[in-house]
Amino acid sequence: MSIKKEKEEFLSCLNANLPLFGITSKDNLVAISGGGGAAKTGIKNQIIIFEVNSESKFIKKVEFDTGLVAATCISFHPKQNLLAAVLSKEIHFYKINNSFEFNLKDKLDTNSEINYCNFENYDGPNFLTCSEDSSIKLWQYPGLKVDKNFFNDECKLGALEAIIHNQSKRIFGVYRDSKIRIWSITENKINKIINVVNPNFKLRGCKFLNSMNCIISCEWTVKQPSYISKWDSEGKLIANRKVCKESCTGFAVSKDEKLCAIGSNTGNIYIINLSNMKTIVENKAHSWLITNMCFSNDSKSLISISADHSCSIISTKPQQSKFLLYLLIIAFIIAILSIFIKF
Numbered sequence: 001m002s003i004k005k006e007k008e009e010f011l012s013c014l015n016a017n018l019p020l021f022g023i024t025s026k027d028n029l030v031a032i033s034g035g036g037g038a039a040k041t042g043i044k045n046q047i048i049i050f051e052v053n054s055e056s057k058f059i060k061k062v063e064f065d066t067g068l069v070a071a072t073c074i075s076f077h078p079k080q081n082l083l084a085a086v087l088s089k090e091i092h093f094y095k096i097n098n099s100f101e102f103n104l105k106d107k108l109d110t111n112s113e114i115n116y117c118n119f120e121n122y123d124g125p126n127f128l129t130c131s132e133d134s135s136i137k138l139w140q141y142p143g144l145k146v147d148k149n150f151f152n153d154e155c156k157l158g159a160l161e162a163i164i165h166n167q168s169k170r171i172f173g174v175y176r177d178s179k180i181r182i183w184s185i186t187e188n189k190i191n192k193i194i195n196v197v198n199p200n201f202k203l204r205g206c207k208f209l210n211s212m213n214c215i216i217s218c219e220w221t222v223k224q225p226s227y228i229s230k231w232d233s234e235g236k237l238i239a240n241r242k243v244c245k246e247s248c249t250g251f252a253v254s255k256d257e258k259l260c261a262i263g264s265n266t267g268n269i270y271i272i273n274l275s276n277m278k279t280i281v282e283n284k285a286h287s288w289l290i291t292n293m294c295f296s297n298d299s300k301s302l303i304s305i306s307a308d309h310s311c312s313i314i315s316t317k318p319q320q321s322k323f324l325l326y327l328l329i330i331a332f333i334i335a336i337l338s339i340f341i342k343f
Contacts, residue, residue: 013285013312014050014058018043019070020305022085023292026076028052029061030294030303031083032311033071045070047085049100056301056313062100066092075118084127086114091129108144110137116161122185130159136173136183150183152190165208168233172215178202180217182235194235198227205251207260209274214238216260216274220248226262228272241277243270250290254299259316261302263290269304271316280318286310 022033028051035045048063071085071092082105083094091114093106116130119141127141136150136159150171152159157176164171170191171183178201180194196203196219204226206217215231226248230238243262250263253274262270267286270279286306293304295316305311 012052012057013310016048016305016309016311018046018309019291019307020309020311021070021072021291022047022074023294023303023305023311024074024076024083025294025296025303026078027297029076030058030311031074031076032305033066033074033085034291034305035066035070037070038068047071047074047083047094049083049096050311052296052303052313058311058313062096062102064094064102073115073117077119078121082119084117084119086117089113091117091127106142106144108139113158115158120164122164122166128162128164130162130173132158134159134175136162136171138185148185148188150188152181155179155181160203161205163206163208165210167210172206172208174203174206174217180206180215180235192235194231197229197237197240201227204248204262207253207257208233209253209257211257212274216253218248218251218260218262222247226264228260228262228277230274230277239277243272243279244268250293250304252293252295252302254295254316255297256299259295259299261293261295261304263293263304265289267306267308269293269302269314271302273318281314281316283314285312285314 018035020032020034024031031049033047036043045066046063049061051059069087073086075084081096085092091108094102095105096102113132118128120126120128127139129137134152134155138148140147155175155177159173161174162171169185173181178196181190182192184191201219201221204218204220213233217229220226225242225245227242229240246264246266248262249265253260260272269283269285271281273280286308288308290304290306301313303313
């Protein structure tokens, strides 16, 4: 499907002046993170928090350094003024007051490289981590003690991301060996393994959609098109569709579960309507590869970050098809010509 790229859909953009890796949103706040890491490049490792106003413009509220390590994944607490940040094998919990003053409240050392973290609410408030040792852990929060450890002996390639489905008491884990493993939380065992549809492809992420009772996943590989797949709640394939010809470097699902977004290695963003798997927005949001994305709380906009150091906001409003635009232009030309012919 060909999409018209309209300037009014590009709402706001800023340059953070550092490589960006992590992004999270809450209410009208957006936090981004990144930096030069331990390399002595002169680029700081920072977390920057913005407010997004009614006109979708960024207003910087606070920025602070994270030391010698760049935060690669960050997560807002859904109810508290708290931000969690992954710094290699540690997670730092920052308390942020109403004046946007911050302080380090807690620190968690996991003894393994962490790929993902998120605040959850399974059987009480807790915290989820995915690590390179292939473990997915649920931590008590506050307290920071391991409540459950989902460890897979067969996979030594790392757990990249995980989603808890409270209703069925399951965890959907995305692993570096390109498989989704569905864990029973109560039994602490794998009930199902989902393989990628396209051989030799990798998983960028997955999400369980409560509204549709299905799983959505994104598959990619180098110099090949990117796909999204829809599975039923037991892991049976429902649909598989090519979204774009570029490699996917970012994947996100809206909070209302109606949309998903794919960010590419060329800086393009594709927003898909999950009910019919059709692309409704295509936007050249960045000049280089997209590293991460998240939707706003109302799902009306998408915030993305890139290796080109920029952060942008685009509208999720469906764009007009070029085909329809061409028909209108042709009809207009025919109408003008018919008037000239009469005279």
